[in-house]
Structures are given as C-alpha cells and as structure tokens.
Amino acid sequence: MKPHKPWVPFLFVAPALTFFIFAVLVPMIATAGFSFTDWNGFGEFSFVGFANYIELASDNIFAKSFTNVFLYILATLVLEVLVGLCLAGLISVQKSGSLWFRVALFAPVMLPMVVVAVLWSFIYNPDFGLVNSVLSAAGLEDWTRIWLGNPDTALWAISLVSGWVFSGFFMVIFYSALQQVPTELSEAARIDGASEWRIFWSVKIPFIRNAIEVGVLLCVTGAFQGFDLFFVLTNGGPFNATEIPTTLLVRTVFRNADVGYGSAMAVVLTLVILIVGWMFLRIRKWNDQKELRT
Amino acid sequence: MIKIKSTAVVALAAASALVLGACASSTDTTSDNEAGTNTESVSEGTLRFAMGSPGEAQIAVWDQVAAQFETANPGIDVEMNYVDDDLYQTIGLPNLLSGRDAPDVYFEWAGSRLAERYEGGYAADLTSYMTDGVLSGIWEDSTFSSGEYNDKLLLVPHKADVTNVLWYNVDMFNELGITPPETWSELMEVCRVVSEAGFIPMASGNKDFWAAGNWLGHLTSRVVGEDVYDSALAQRTSFNTPEWVEAFGYIKELADNGCVNESANAIADNEGAQLFFQGEAAMHPIGSWLVSWAIGEAPDLNFDYVNLPAMPNGAGDQDSVIGVVTGYVINEKSPMKDKAAEFLALANNAEFVAKFIEAEAVPLALSAANAELDDRTARLNSMLASSNTIVGPPDTDYDLEVADFFYRAVAAVMGGVSTPEEAAAELAAAIE
Numbered sequence: 145m146k147p148h149k150p151w152v153p154f155l156f157v158a159p160a161l162t163f164f165i166f167a168v169l170v171p172m173i174a175t176a177g178f179s180f181t182d183w184n185g186f187g188e189f190s191f192v193g194f195a196n197y198i199e200l201a202s203d204n205i206f207a208k209s210f211t212n213v214f215l216y217i218l219a220t221l222v223l224e225v226l227v228g229l230c231l232a233g234l235i236s237v238q239k240s241g242s243l244w245f246r247v248a249l250f251a252p253v254m255l256p257m258v259v260v261a262v263l264w265s266f267i268y269n270p271d272f273g274l275v276n277s278v279l280s281a282a283g284l285e286d287w288t289r290i291w292l293g294n295p296d297t298a299l300w301a302i303s304l305v306s307g308w309v310f311s312g313f314f315m316v317i318f319y320s321a322l323q324q325v326p327t328e329l330s331e332a333a334r335i336d337g338a339s340e341w342r343i344f345w346s347v348k349i350p351f352i353r354n355a356i357e358v359g360v361l362l363c364v365t366g367a368f369q370g371f372d373l374f375f376v377l378t379n380g381g382p383f384n385a386t387e388i389p390t391t392l393l394v395r396t397v398f399r400n401a402d403v404g405y406g407s408a409m410a411v412v413l414t415l416v417i418l419i420v421g422w423m424f425l426r427i428r429k430w431n432d433q434k435e436l437r438t
Numbered sequence: 439m440i441k442i443k444s445t446a447v448v449a450l451a452a453a454s455a456l457v458l459g460a461c462a463s464s465t466d467t468t469s470d471n472e473a474g475t476n477t478e479s480v481s482e483g484t485l486r487f488a489m490g491s492p493g494e495a496q497i498a499v500w501d502q503v504a505a506q507f508e509t510a511n512p513g514i515d516v517e518m519n520y521v522d523d524d525l526y527q528t529i530g531l532p533n534l535l536s537g538r539d540a541p542d543v544y545f546e547w548a549g550s551r552l553a554e555r556y557e558g559g560y561a562a563d564l565t566s567y568m569t570d571g572v573l574s575g576i577w578e579d580s581t582f583s584s585g586e587y588n589d590k591l592l593l594v595p596h597k598a599d600v601t602n603v604l605w606y607n608v609d610m611f612n613e614l615g616i617t618p619p620e621t622w623s624e625l626m627e628v629c630r631v632v633s634e635a636g637f638i639p640m641a642s643g644n645k646d647f648w649a650a651g652n653w654l655g656h657l658t659s660r661v662v663g664e665d666v667y668d669s670a671l672a673q674r675t676s677f678n679t680p681e682w683v684e685a686f687g688y689i690k691e692l693a694d695n696g697c698v699n700e701s702a703n704a705i706a707d708n709e710g711a712q713l714f715f716q717g718e719a720a721m722h723p724i725g726s727w728l729v730s731w732a733i734g735e736a737p738d739l740n741f742d743y744v745n746l747p748a749m750p751n752g753a754g755d756q757d758s759v760i761g762v763v764t765g766y767v768i769n770e771k772s773p774m775k776d777k778a779a780e781f782l783a784l785a786n787n788a789e790f791v792a793k794f795i796e797a798e799a800v801p802l803a804l805s806a807a808n809a810e811l812d813d814r815t816a817r818l819n820s821m822l823a824s825s826n827t828i829v830g831p832p833d834t835d836y837d838l839e840v841a842d843f844f845y846r847a848v849a850a851v852m853g854g855v856s857t858p859e860e861a862a863a864e865l866a867a868a869i870e
Binding site for chain 1: 525528532533535558645646699700718842846853855
C-alpha cells in the first residue's frame, strides 16, 4: 500500500476552490470593503466608516424596495407556486392529452426574461397595448389602466408576468413529484370514498411536501434575485412603486456611480437573504421535529 | 434610426464594455516631439477610440475614417469602440478610462463632465493643436469656448444638439385652426383645443426620466432664471425655495390641464415618439435628433418645431435654448496624442463632414456651413448658434445623481404624485 499523501485531497479540490475564491469569495470581501468607502468606481476612494450604513438606515427608498420585494414574493408564491401546484394536480388527474398543455405552459420558461419583458411591455402599453384594447373592445373602458405607470397596479402587473413565466416551471416540478405518489394510496383513499379534490390535498400534497418546500425556497430566493423583468418593464418606477433592492442597487452603482453606497446595499441585501434562508431552515426543522413527535 | 439615448440590455452592454476594455495590443513608441504639443509621437500601435453608439449610419462613416487613417498610417491600427449610449454616459466611459487599455480618444459632453475628466487626468490640453496645429482652421474659434476649462481647450467639437424643442404636427394644427404656442397661455389654449378634439396634446415617454426631465428642466430655468437653475443643480443653493415651488407649479398646471399623456412616466422615449409619429399626439417635446428619426419612421408626417414658450414673469431668458456641444477628448495618458489629433482632423475634413451630414449628423466644422441640410435642422442649428443663453441639460452638465433626483422630482409633479411644495422639499432633502 502506498504511503498516505495528505495533500492529495487538496489537489482535487484546488480547481473548484480557486474558482470559488476568485469568483465568489474575493468579490464578496471586496464588496464588503467598498461598503466602507466613498468611491465612484474608478477614481480615488476615501474611507467613510459606517456612514453608508447609517445613510441606508434612513433611506426610505431602500426600505420601500424591501417592502416591494416581500409583496412580490407573496404574489409569486400564489401565482407561481400555488398555480403551478394546481396545474400539476390537474394534469396528473387527466394524463391523456395533457402533453401539449404541459408544453404550452412550460414554453414561457424557455424564453429569455428580457424577451418576455419586452413582449409584456407591448401587452401592457396603455395607448396601443393588448390588455387595454381587449378591455375597450369588450366595452370595459372603465377598467383600462396605465398598468405599468400606476403605482397601484405596476407591482401586481409585473407579478402576473412572473406568474405567467414560472407557473409552468413549478408545474413541471410538482408534476414529476406527483408521479412518485404510489397509486395504492390514492386508490385506498378512493375506496374509502374520498373525492379527487380530497385525495389531492390530503394524500398527494403531504406526500410531495419536500418538492413544495424546494419550490417555495426557489420562489423566494428567485424573487430576491429578480431584476431583468423589473428593469425592462418599469425600471423601478413609477415613483419607486416597483423599486426592488436589485434595481436600486444597479441604479446606485451604474447610473449614479456610487459604488460605496451600492456595496453597502449589497451587503445588507445579502444579510437579509441569509436571514430569510436561515428562518426557512428553522421552520423546516421545527416541522420535521413536530412530525416526529406526532 | 438615430437616437441619443435608448434603453438597452445592461448585461449585454456591460459585457461589451468589459470586452472592449480588455482588448490588448502593443504600442511601439518612438520619441518624436512636435512643436507645441509636448507629446510623444508613435509610428506603430493601436489607436483606441470610444464613444456611445451613434447609430448605424454614423458608425459606417467612423469606420471609413478609421480605414482611411490606417491606410495613411501603416503600422497603426484603429480600434473603434461603440458602447451602448446609456452605459457609456454612466459607468461605461469611466470603466474604459481606468482600464488597462484606455481609449486614446473618447466622446464627451461639454460641461461639468469635461471638467471632471480634466481634473481626473484624462483630458489633454489641446490648445496648441487647435490654435496652430493639425486641428486649426477647421472650426470657428468661437466653437471652442464650450470645450474650454482652466484656459485650456480640452474638447474637439463635433456636434451641437438642441436637446429639447416642442415639435408639432403641422397638419393637425392646421386642421384644428391653432398656431404653434409661443407663450405659456397659448400653450394651455392649444392643450385645451387638442384635448377637445380627442388627441393627446403632448406625448412624452419619460420612463427613463430624461426625456421630459430635460424639457421640464428648461421650463424651470426660464422661471427661476439660469443662475438659480445652475446654482441649484450644482448644489450651491437649495431647491426648497419659493421660486422653485413656483416653477414646479407650472409642471403641475401642465398635468392638471391634461397637456401631457397620462402614460408619460410609464412608457419609454421611443414609445412617446411613436404617439407623435402615428398622429395620436399633436406635440412632442424632444431634441434635434427627431428630424432624422421622424423622416425614417414617419415619412408622411408634416412636422415642425417651436422653442419652449415664454414663461409668464420668468426670471430667465425667455429665448434661451437648451442644448449641449459634444465632441472628442484626447486622453492625457495616451502615448499617441499626435496621431489622435491627426485622426480627429481627418474625421472633420470636408469629405467626411459631407458623409456625416448624409448620415444625419451635422458637424460643427466650417465645411458644413454650405451643406444642404433639412430646413428644420438648419434652423435649429441657427437658433442654437444665435442664442444668447444656452441652458445645459441636467444629465450632461451636472452631477448624474443630482440630475437623477431632479428628474424624479419633476416626474413626480407631472405624474400628480407630489405637489410642487413636496417636490421642492424632497428634492432639496435628497440632495442634501
């Protein structure tokens, strides 16, 4: 047997570790460092301590951006996860002929988000867009709105687009999970007189709980990463009604050339995501323990 | 289609900027000082040029200039970098300048940005080139004044744009029996007549804030006076004053009278222009670049312009024009300043000036004076040249963040979200 070489495992992980250090760790540390400076991105920078964080604490737009993203998360949990789950339930009940239905619902996921956003900007256009044209043609002129220009409707209009894109994605995930549910369970419930609706909610849903939890996690983290749809459709407007942390961050860094302040935003955003992720794990652990107890 | 600004995919543009910034090549320098230039001349290497994308037609001309320059200067490659406009104006140019292969020549706006470049060590003193060097005799001397800072000529002028006038649909005005408004009260009356006829009085696509922001900036300068406008945007005085509240009050009056499309803050500048091109709107406040744009997109549209109507009891010059001179700066750090100057001289000779005019860009060079221009373009140039007061647009003459705050404030008043008092107070607080 050859003598043990303790450095060999490190050799194997070195490429991945090097990539991680340069692509993730160094930028993260640099961003944290920049957050303590006043820097425009190319000239000299000056150390300002916690000034950027103190300013952030009283930045109403930054606070509003988090409110907006949490509202967006709530909306997308319904429009993406819940609708995806319902669609998966529907096609799992009626499998024959559902292929085209599945393809049609999944198709938006394959489109680049910028293309989706441009497409929907035409649909929502208040002057010649499809939504207002259809409403007018149906005699519902009072219902027409400046969908993306009205602070009351803009965020929900974007959430709807997000739902249109990703409900198909979640449908596919949940449909795959539902395929794993043993047919014996459904049949036993059916023999006991349960309706299809009851079987779906009381037998299948508990069985695919893990898939649903993954879906919720993907939805929440995806919402925090959301940018392209917001940037193209409203760019944070009207009047910050759709401002989310990422659009505000990009505007601060790339338009206003305030890298220090933007870096502080990035640090806070990262912390919030970590806290949300931690809370999610805690809730899951608590649920698991509760289940074991029962 | 020529556009001054456009919304673009940030990722693509950012990638372009990074790639352009990363392009490397060698530069073989030989000492060859020319009289008065105090620079090094080179016979081999790469001359890098950066600008916001000026549109396909002008890019074709620039590429021809580059090809001719390379033929005349064997051993020198010209690398033209056309960056997305919005990106170039914000983070694109600073990134390029601080990169390893910074551009030798770059596009810039006259005003505070130019001063910032000089203070940052990125703008060479071109006085000797322009007074008795390769760049002399191409322009009227008076043209240089906009690019002067600290008694040094820093900008090789290329174009002057009127950034906002009020374009109007001549046929619609004739049908409705109205004349182009020259005073504020006439403008309000035109809005009333057009609205009653079922059209949008003024179309604006202000999603990105600059389109109406520049126009309303000009309006406020007429009310508060150019000095107050300048000092507030330069952060020397506050916006939270009665005169600014009064100025913002006129914007509220515009909104209250239904002068501007309700969708203004929801649609992009090109969508606003389309309302005008399609005959949905009677007027469209935007810059001189609309001429070539409209000719291409709506060849049957009969349109003309009128300058911003005079404001009642305004403290500013009521004949002022909002506009900006743009041109090219030679990087102080460039080892190829002489060649860069030669390149700019070539780009502004009579042959290429004629080609730029064909591409719907009218250079400031003397040889453009006799060119056959669109009548509206010629009158706009004349208006700009003869104006006693030229107001600088917020986003090119002042700090970008301040301009952004200003644009958002006027958009909020126009959208009915803020009162003039609230907008003035919030703007002042944001800047402070």
